Amino acid sequence: MKQATKPLLPGVGNYYTVKITDLNSNGEGVGRVNDFVTFIPETIPGDLVEIQISEVKKSFARGVVIRLIENSPDRICASCAVSKNCGGCQLQHMEYKAQLNWKENQVNQALQRIGKLDxxxxxxxxxxxxxxxxNKAQLPVGVKDDTLIIGFYRKGTHDIVDYTSCNILHPLIHKTAVAVKEVLAELEIPAYNRRTKQGILRHVIVRVSFTQAKLMVIFVTTTKTLVKQELLVEQLTNLVPELVSIAHNINPRSSKTILGRETKIVWGESYLIDTIGQLEFAISPASFFQVNPIQTEILYDKVKxxxxxxxxxxxxxxxxxxxSIGLYLASEAKKVYGVESLAAAVLDAEYNAKLNKRTNTEFICGRAEDVLPKYADTGEQIDLVILDPPRQGCESALLETISRLEVPKLIYVSCNPTTLARDLAYLSAHGYQVEQVQPVDMFPMTTHAECVVLMSRVKD
Ligand SMILES: C[S@@+](CC[C@H](N)C(=O)[O-])C[C@H]1O[C@@H](n2cnc3c(N)ncnc32)[C@H](O)[C@@H]1O
Structure with missing residues (x-):
């Protein structure tokens, strides 16, 4: 039998010519050097590049572009001034149609390779x-050359790329970010330093209601009080009359989590109100709301x-x-139960139910994997389960419960094709069949791919 030959490892510092054939999940081009997988930032499939190897690991190498020998037909000139440095987007230099094809292919590859699904x-x-x-920007605050900067993290680091403009933020967020920067510099509010753990202001979060063109700003500080609060509010609301709410979140911890546990409204309204389809949604400072309201309507219509x-x-x-999803369906259902682990979001859900007069809904605070078995054991009817977990997907205990209950229909909304494929594989092996898979692009210019999947029970 012929032995598979091991690829010859590329050497650090050596130069190679590489054809890019794919992208990895960080948006780096993927090529092969001596048949060894090599990641090359700032390249896209179809590029032919001369590279220098910068690191070699056990299963992959990484290289930097020395020269672009041949452009991919999908390469475009990024219209964003900071796209090379900013870690917010990964695909500004790739034709949008090609981005979509790549995402669709990502979903299919995950379903086939990880899910083993046909x-x-x-x-x-x-x-x-x-x-x-x-509709939301989370801007870290820092200092560069003795000047306060706010912006986005540079790719793979905690260095801040100073904010000048952004191609994917709503224009009112841009206006607010520029105004915030001006006011913070004027008031000389000290930025938090991640290394020394000194300073006050950590992040500025800006949220906008697309339909009402109104804004909320959240200042995240290490301190219990918001320094120079009155001046801050006065100057900012003068510069941005569309502002309706200013909140203060306290985060004294040194962890990477942006928000601390305590949030208070320091000026204006408690919520922003935005509309998806026929429904209005109240968005409080800390709660999750889909970031792309235009595509959210398409996503929710697909679920419906x-x-x-x-x-x-x-x-x-x-x-x-x-x-939001449950309320979107409530007018066509007998009863909708919602389960959510974040208490503030549950309060918002209850408020949203009242706002939209959806009286056949009930929201429960807890982990889905704990709540569903408890309620299901009462023997109450369940006709449809909707799953919309965070990137890590569902706990296996939850999938076991769903399968044990023989729920006739499932709809899985996912922002991560890898964990989606893993969970679908489990469900397929436990009595379910995938009927339809619909990717929806919620995050243009980034590598993130969102999907809605319909599954039905096939085994009694
Ligand atoms: C991707 S978001 C989906 C939100 C909502 N379906 C929507 O479309 O706006 C995931 C939500 O799951 C919540 N969550 C995370 N782990 C959970 C768990 N084990 N049980 C219940 N909710 C959880 C998060 O707080 C977050 O609100």
């Missing part, structure tokens, strides 16, 4: 205009289509956040 996703639904779609409710069904919306 299914093909429907063509991905992209945006007509894939810019200025984000897959749910195909008649008015007699009992629906469980697990990982429900502020209750």
């Amino acid at each position: 299914v093909l996703a429907s063509p991905i639904i992209g945006m007509e205009t894939p810019n200025y779609y984000r 289509e897959y749910a195909n409710l008649s008015g007699r069904e009992v629906v469980w919306d697990l990982y429900c956040g502020t209750g």
Whole structure:
């Protein structure tokens, strides 16, 4: 039998010519040097590049581009001034159509390789205009050359790239970020230093309501009081009349988590209100809300289509956040239960139910894997379970419960094809069949791929 030959390791500092054939999940181009997988930042499939190897690990190497020998047909000139340094987007230099093809392919590859599933996703639904779609910016604050800067982290670091403009943020967020920077510099509020753990202001978060064109700003500080609060509020609201709410979040911990446990409104309203479809949603400073409201409506409409409710069904919306998916379906269901681990989001969900007069809903605070078995053991009817977990996917205990209960229909909304494929593989091996997979591009210019999957029970 012929032995598989080991690829010859590339040497650090050596030069090679490489054809890029794929992207990894960080948006780095993937090529092969002596058949050894090599990641090359700032390249895209189709590029032919001369590279120098910068590091060699056990299963991959990394190289830097010395010269672009041949451009990929999908390469474009990024219209964003900071795209080379900023870690927010990874694909500004790639034609949008090619981004969509790559994401669709990512989903199919995950389903086939990880999920071992013989299914093909429907063509991905992209945006007509894939810019200025984000309703939220989380801007770290720092100091450079004795000047306060706010911006985004440089790729793979905690260095801040100073904010000048952004192609994916809503224009009102841009206006606010520029104003915040001006006011903070004027008031000389000390930035928090991650290394020395000294200083006050850690992050500025800006959220916008697309439909109402109103804004909320959240200052995250290490201190219990917001320094120079009155001046800060006065100057900022003068510069940005669209501001309706200013909040203060206290985060004294040295962890990477942006928000601390305590948030108070220091000026204006407690919520921003935005509309998805026919429904209004209240968004409080700390709660999760989909960042791309235009595509969210498309995503939720797909969930509604897959749910195909008649008015007699009992629906469980697990990982429900502020209750948005469940509320979107409630007018067509007998009863909707929402389960969410974050208490503040549950309060928002209850408020949202009242706001939209959805009286057939009930929201429960707890972990989906703990709550569902407890309620299910009462023997109550469950017709549809919706799963919309964070990137790490569902706990296996939850999937076991769903399978044990023989829920007839599942809809899985996922922002991570890898964990989606893992969970679908489990469900497929435990009585379910994947009926449809619909990728929706919620995050243009980035490598993130979102999907809605319909599954039905096939085994009694
Ligand atoms: C991807 S978001 C989905 C939110 C919502 N479905 C929407 O469309 O806006 C995931 C949510 O799951 C919540 N979460 C995380 N782990 C959880 C768990 N074990 N049980 C219940 N909720 C959880 C998070 O707080 C977050 O609100």
